[in-house]
Amino acid sequence: MIQVAILGYGTIGSGVYEVLNINKQVIEKRIGDEIRVKYVLDLREFPGSPIEDILVHDVNTILEDPEVSVVVEVMGGVEPAHTFVKNALLAGKSVATSNKALVAKYGAELSEIAKQKNQSFLFEASVGGGIPIIRSINTALTGDVVEEISGILNGTTNYMMTEMTNHGSEFEVVLKDAQKKGYAEADPTADIEGHDACRKIAILTSLLTGQQVDFEDIYTEGITKITAGDIKFAKAMGRKIKLLATSKKQGDSYCAMVSPVLLGSSHPLYHVDGVFNAVFVVGNMLGDAMFYGSGAGSLPTASAVVADVVDICKNLGKNIPYEWSAEKLSLADISSSQKSFFVRVEGSREEKSEEIAAAFGNVEYVTCDEAAGECGFITELISEKEFEENAAKLSGIKNRIRMDQ
Amino acid sequence: MIQVAILGYGTIGSGVYEVLNINKQVIEKRIGDEIRVKYVLDLREFPGSPIEDILVHDVNTILEDPEVSVVVEVMGGVEPAHTFVKNALLAGKSVATSNKALVAKYGAELSEIAKQKNQSFLFEASVGGGIPIIRSINTALTGDVVEEISGILNGTTNYMMTEMTNHGSEFEVVLKDAQKKGYAEADPTADIEGHDACRKIAILTSLLTGQQVDFEDIYTEGITKITAGDIKFAKAMGRKIKLLATSKKQGDSYCAMVSPVLLGSSHPLYHVDGVFNAVFVVGNMLGDAMFYGSGAGSLPTASAVVADVVDICKNLGKNIPYEWSAEKLSLADISSSQKSFFVRVEGSREEKSEEIAAAFGNVEYVTCDEAAGECGFITELISEKEFEENAAKLSGIKNRIRMDQ
Numbered sequence: 173m174i175q176v177a178i179l180g181y182g183t184i185g186s187g188v189y190e191v192l193n194i195n196k197q198v199i200e201k202r203i204g205d206e207i208r209v210k211y212v213l214d215l216r217e218f219p220g221s222p223i224e225d226i227l228v229h230d231v232n233t234i235l236e237d238p239e240v241s242v243v244v245e246v247m248g249g250v251e252p253a254h255t256f257v258k259n260a261l262l263a264g265k266s267v268a269t270s271n272k273a274l275v276a277k278y279g280a281e282l283s284e285i286a287k288q289k290n291q292s293f294l295f296e297a298s299v300g301g302g303i304p305i306i307r308s309i310n311t312a313l314t315g316d317v318v319e320e321i322s323g324i325l326n327g328t329t330n331y332m333m334t335e336m337t338n339h340g341s342e343f344e345v346v347l348k349d350a351q352k353k354g355y356a357e358a359d360p361t362a363d364i365e366g367h368d369a370c371r372k373i374a375i376l377t378s379l380l381t382g383q384q385v386d387f388e389d390i391y392t393e394g395i396t397k398i399t400a401g402d403i404k405f406a407k408a409m410g411r412k413i414k415l416l417a418t419s420k421k422q423g424d425s426y427c428a429m430v431s432p433v434l435l436g437s438s439h440p441l442y443h444v445d446g447v448f449n450a451v452f453v454v455g456n457m458l459g460d461a462m463f464y465g466s467g468a469g470s471l472p473t474a475s476a477v478v479a480d481v482v483d484i485c486k487n488l489g490k491n492i493p494y495e496w497s498a499e500k501l502s503l504a505d506i507s508s509s510q511k512s513f514f515v516r517v518e519g520s521r522e523e524k525s526e527e528i529a530a531a532f533g534n535v536e537y538v539t540c541d542e543a544a545g546e547c548g549f550i551t552e553l554i555s556e557k558e559f560e561e562n563a564a565k566l567s568g569i570k571n572r573i574r575m576d577q
Numbered sequence: 578m579i580q581v582a583i584l585g586y587g588t589i590g591s592g593v594y595e596v597l598n599i600n601k602q603v604i605e606k607r608i609g610d611e612i613r614v615k616y617v618l619d620l621r622e623f624p625g626s627p628i629e630d631i632l633v634h635d636v637n638t639i640l641e642d643p644e645v646s647v648v649v650e651v652m653g654g655v656e657p658a659h660t661f662v663k664n665a666l667l668a669g670k671s672v673a674t675s676n677k678a679l680v681a682k683y684g685a686e687l688s689e690i691a692k693q694k695n696q697s698f699l700f701e702a703s704v705g706g707g708i709p710i711i712r713s714i715n716t717a718l719t720g721d722v723v724e725e726i727s728g729i730l731n732g733t734t735n736y737m738m739t740e741m742t743n744h745g746s747e748f749e750v751v752l753k754d755a756q757k758k759g760y761a762e763a764d765p766t767a768d769i770e771g772h773d774a775c776r777k778i779a780i781l782t783s784l785l786t787g788q789q790v791d792f793e794d795i796y797t798e799g800i801t802k803i804t805a806g807d808i809k810f811a812k813a814m815g816r817k818i819k820l821l822a823t824s825k826k827q828g829d830s831y832c833a834m835v836s837p838v839l840l841g842s843s844h845p846l847y848h849v850d851g852v853f854n855a856v857f858v859v860g861n862m863l864g865d866a867m868f869y870g871s872g873a874g875s876l877p878t879a880s881a882v883v884a885d886v887v888d889i890c891k892n893l894g895k896n897i898p899y900e901w902s903a904e905k906l907s908l909a910d911i912s913s914s915q916k917s918f919f920v921r922v923e924g925s926r927e928e929k930s931e932e933i934a935a936a937f938g939n940v941e942y943v944t945c946d947e948a949a950g951e952c953g954f955i956t957e958l959i960s961e962k963e964f965e966e967n968a969a970k971l972s973g974i975k976n977r978i979r980m981d982q
Contacts, residue, residue, distance in 0.1 A: 191720050191862045201787070202719050202900070296717070302863045304717030311716070312701070312709030314607050315596050315883030382606070440869060443848045457596045457880040458707045458870065464845060465866035475862040478720030486898065493891065495607070 174203065174485050177211040177234040179256055180247035181223060184270050184297070185212065187474030188244055189223060192481075199478065203485040210240055231256050235263045242484050244477060245269040254278050261285045261293060266488075268480035270297035270473055276371035280384045280498040292492040294480035299372040300325060302472035303465040304479070305451045309379045310494040316455030318380050322418040322576075325372040327447035327467040328356045328363040329395050329415040333432075334445040337412055342400045355447060365394035366415060366430040373417035376451075377426050377503075380419065382495030385428070391506050393431040402571055405516060405548045408540035411436050413573060414444070422504035429506055434514055434575045507557040512575040514538070514550050518568035521547040531565040546570060579608065579890050582616040582639040584661055585652035586628060589675050589702070590617065592879030593649055594628060597886075604883065608890040615645055636661050640668050647889050649882055650674040659683050666690045666698060671893075673885035675702035675878055681776035685789045685903040697897040699885035704777040705730060707877030708870040709884070710856045714784045715899040721860030723785050727823040727981075730777040732852035732872040733761045733768040734800050734820040738837075739850040742817055747805045760852060770799035771820060771835040778822035781856075782831050782908075785824065787900030790833065796911050798836040807976055810921060810953045813945035816841050818978060819849070827909035834911055839919055839980045912962040917980040919943070919955050923973035926952040936970040951975060 176192070178185050189209060192199065200206055211234050212223045231252075234240055243260040245267055247253045253274045257267050261282060269275065275282075275298045286293035296306045300323065309318075324330050328350060335346045347364065350356035362368045374387035395415050406413050411434045419428040435442045440462040444450040449467025454460055466472035483492060517524050521537055524547055528535055535549040551559065563569055581597070583590050594614060597604065605611055616639050617628045636657075639645055648665040650672055652658050658679045662672050666687060674680065680687075680703045691698035701711045705728065714723075729735050733755060740751045752769070755761035767773045779792035800820050811818050816839045824833040840847045845867040849855040854872025859865055871877035888897060922929050926942055929952055933940055940954040956964065968974055 187862075195720060195722055195862065198722055199720060302860075302866060304713050307717050308709050308713070311888060312712050312881075312884050314887040315600060315604060315880045317600055317603055440848075443845075455707075455880060457592075457600065457876045457883075459874070459877050461707060461868075461870035463866075463868055466864045469864070471862045472864050475720045475860060476717075478862070479717050482719040483716060 173206040173208055174241055174488070175208050175210040175239045176242045176244060176481065177213065177240045178209060178244045178246065179213045179231070179253070180245070181212050181214040181216070181218060182246065182248070183470045184246040184473050184477065185214070185244070187470035188246060188477050191471065191474045191478045199482060202482055205485065207485065210237070235259050241265055241488060242481055243267045244481065245271055245274070246477065247271065248273065250274055250277055257282060258285065261289055261291055264289055264291060266291040266293070266484040268294045268477050268484060270295070270477050272298040272368070272371045272375065276374045276387050279375060279378060280496045283494070283496045284498065287491045287493070290489055290491050292484050292487060294483060294492060296480050297473045297476035299375050300449045300451055300463070301465065301467040301469065302476050303449055303451060303463045303467065304476070305376065305463050306379060308463065309376065313453065313455055313458065316457045318421065318453060319456055320418065320420045320454040321376055321380065321451065322416050322441065323373065323376070323451040324414055324441055324444050324449055325369045325417045325451070325467065326363055326415060327449055328360065330444065330449070331355050331447045332364070333395060333398070333413055333415065336398065336400065336403050337406070340400050340403060343396065343398060364396050366392040369415060369417040370430045373419055373428055373430060377419040377428050377501070378496055379494065381426065381501050383497055383499050383501035385501050385503065389503050391429040391431070395432055397571060398432055399571070401516065401543060402573060404542045405514065405538055405540045406434055409434065409538055412442055414441060416441070416576070420509070422509065425502060425504045427504040427506055427509045432573055434573050436577055439577050508555050510553045510555055512551050512553055513559050513572050514548060514575055515563070515572045516546055516548045516570040517566065518546050518570060520545070524568070527566055531562045550575065578611040578613055579646055579893070580613050580615040580644045581647045581649060581886065582618065582645045583614060583649045583651065584618045584636070584658070585650070586617050586619040586621070586623065587651065587653070588875045589651040589878050589882065590619070590649070592875035593651060593882050596876065596879045596883045604887060607887055610890065612890065615642070640664050646670055646893060647886055648672045649886065650676055650679070651882065652676065653678065655679055655682055662687060663690065666694055666696055669694055669696060671696040671698070671889040673699045673882050673889060675700070675882050677703040677773070677776045677780065681779045681792050684780060684783060685901045688899070688901045689903065692896045692898070695894055695896050697889050697892060699888060699897065701885050702878045702881035704780050705854045705856055705868070706870065706872040706874065707881050708854055708856060708868045708872065709881070710781065710868050711784060713868065714781065718858065718860055718863065721862045722826065723858060724861055725823065725825045725859040726781055726785065726856060727821050727846065728778065728781070728856040729819055729846055729849050729854050730774045730822045730856070730872065731768055731820060732854055733765065735849065735854070736760050736852045737769070738800060738803070738818055738820065741803065741805065741808050742811070745805050745808060748801065748803060769801050771797040774820060774822040775835045778824055778833055778835060782824040782833050782906070783901055784899065786831065786906050788902055788904050788906035790906050790908065794908050796834040796836070800837055802976060803837055804976070806921065806948060807978060809947045810919065810943055810945045811839055814839065814943055817847055819846060821846070821981070825914070827914065830907060830909045832909040832911055832914045837978055839978050841982055844982050913960050915958045915960055917956050917958055918964050918977050919953060919980055920968070920977045921951055921953045921975040922971065923951050923975060925950065929973070932971055936967045955980065
């Protein structure tokens with residue numbers, strides 16, 4: 173019998189317990205052994221709940237129990253999760269976690285310890301919830317050089333952008349609605365400022381390159397400056413605004429960033445709405461591929477954690493390998509990355525066209541009948557640096573949003 | 578150094594050779610060893626080609642060479658592929674194949690031999706080309722009971738349905754165009770009659786259940802009866818007709834079928850156009866997920882074959898496990914499966930409504946201005962059996978197409 177401990181009995185932890193119970197029979201068939209949750213660690217009490225009898229408050233009960241071979245860390249946050257996971261691995265236990273903050277910061281260290289101890293450190297649920305993107309990078313995209321990976325990796329902001337698109341509402345209105353519905357937290361900063369998506373693209377880029385990508389190095393712009401006015405122009409262009417986390421190959425490195433992007437209807441991510449997540453991948457041999465699913469939620473995320481647990485159980489005492497060295501990857505400088513920008517300027521096209529031409533040369537104007545007293549245009553392909561230089565020559569810029577196909 | 582032999586130097590075989598060459602550096606880094614193609618087997622000669630010096634005509638040269646540890650079978654067809662693959666496994670070599678006909682018929686036997694010999698038998702490319710759906714079933718959906726798997730698994734027919742939708746053309750016209758462009762073969766039977774998709778859903782259903790699903794048991798209906806008239810009605814409903822291969826859980830078994838289906842725009846497969854493939858999965862914990870990518874083509878398919886080769890190289894001398902016993906699965910009887918049907922009947926609504934009500938009870942009429950002298954309606958949710966019984970009471974049925982969300 174394989175015995176498991178779950179650290180944290182919040183949304184995901186209770187989901188993991190539920191998945192292991194509801195699907196016990198098929199999971200045990202796949203593992204070829206019985207599986208039992210021996211402990212749940214939480215500071216709180218849960219009187220009357222099904223885990224009442226297996227609840228512990230001291231992590232050492234788990235770390236010192238040689239019968240526990242798999243630890244599920246679903247507490248979130250960097251500490252004490254980091255200490256607990258590290259000690260579990262050092263104690264000869266394998267770990268599955270959904271904790272993106274932990275993985276983004278300590279992924280290289282923890283996977284190295286797991287390797288040394290012939291244990292596994294897996295974290296499928298840390299990016300894209302139930303979407304098996306990490307397993308795909310590690311085992312399915314291995315014949316390819318990945319030229320681009322772009323994802324809608326945050327369900328909260330995708331829900332908000334979808335609502336703004338469908339109802340023309342302003343950012344603040346939609347944020348309040350998302351908070352009321354439980355899709356956004358009381359302090360929504362990590363989601364709406366793009367910090368959550370940033371950690372996730374850092375993890376994906378680390379796995380693509382096998383080196384450490386520090387999330388602090390990734391240019392990150394959230395959705396807080398997107399207005400109903402931007403959405404009107406997006407619609408006039410037949411496009412949608414999505415918060416994308418992208419990493420594109422540039423020479424020997426990757427150019428990573430998080431920002432709102434105007435996507436056309438032929439882009440596979442265009443149709444990904446609501447709280448769903450999706451990851452678009454371009455391989456140099458594979459071409460375009462996309463993975464779509466629930467990016468959050470108790471059971472979808474728990475499903476990914478349990479898939480890691482099953483993998484660990486099928487490989488007990490063996491390290492499930494992937495490359496993630498502590499050697500730091502120097503990300504490519506975004507200032508030279510090329511794209512088109514959509515720009516909104518105060519003043520009519522007649523009033524501004526001379527100034528715009530002087531700043532940006534050839535541009536394509538966007539007709540939007542609903543937008544009075546302003547004009548919008550799309551630049552040619554230029555670098556981020558050129559854009560900044562040209563934009564400095566133009567007065568009255570209300571917003572600018574990057575474009576993709 | 579790991580030495581590989583490729584059986585068959587056709588579209589996929591030459592692609593595998595190309596992927597291994599172009600991406601040699603990253604592949605060797607991932608494997609942690611050098612990799613070399615020692616032989617290519619083909620009956621033909623390829624004078625002046627890069628494989629001229631490693632071409633052999635006798636499979637025994639490969640089978641008897643102890644230096645060859647990985648065999649790539651990309652010849653297609655059941656024989657002699659089956660004999661060659663079986664003998665390669667018996668000789669202690671691992672095999673990666675893209676051959677759906679081989680896998681559908683002999684998957685259980687070959688995976689059992691591989692297990693006994695501590696070798697691996699992998700076939701990611703046999704379903705969905707470059708889409709890692711098989712690896713996902715075996716390693717990512719392992720915490721779930723899969724309630725439904727539905728796929729656009731044949732690029733030729735999806736291209737044809739897309740062309741019929743975009744241009745309103747008739748079936749025969751689009752087929753000729755697809756043949757001219759190389760998307761359909763001179764004898765297109767296997768594609769347009771659904772036989773290709775049928776073998777693929779048989780493979781997926783086998784892996785979901787761990788038992789043998791005989792493709793001959795799966796109800797299969799191709800796209801040959803779809804007309805421009807059907808497309809007009811589909812458009813009037815805001816739907817698209819897609820050839821779907823589906824397997825839905827029913828009790829302890831699955832109900833599998835291949836047929837054209839009318840999909841609404843909220844279905845994730847609705848947007849999958851052209852030669853692309855996609856697989857939609859519903860897990861009881863995961864919820865909805867979708868995998869999208871190139872379902873065919875030399876390099877995307879070769880990319881999936883090479884991912885299998887990399888997996889094999891990382892696990893040399895070990896069996897990469899999945900369940901596929903020879904025990905036959907009794908598929909659920911489709912006659913009790915419930916769905917709505919769209920029906921086209923000769924005669925106006927005024928002329929036919931009484932007869933339709935007598936046969937089907939409550940129906941929803943579809944208004945289609947372009948269709949003169951006929952009418953179309955959607956039934957309530959009924960079983961296949963009820964549909965047949967009711968349809969027998971109604972004269973002048975021109976076509977009937979199943980519906981999904």
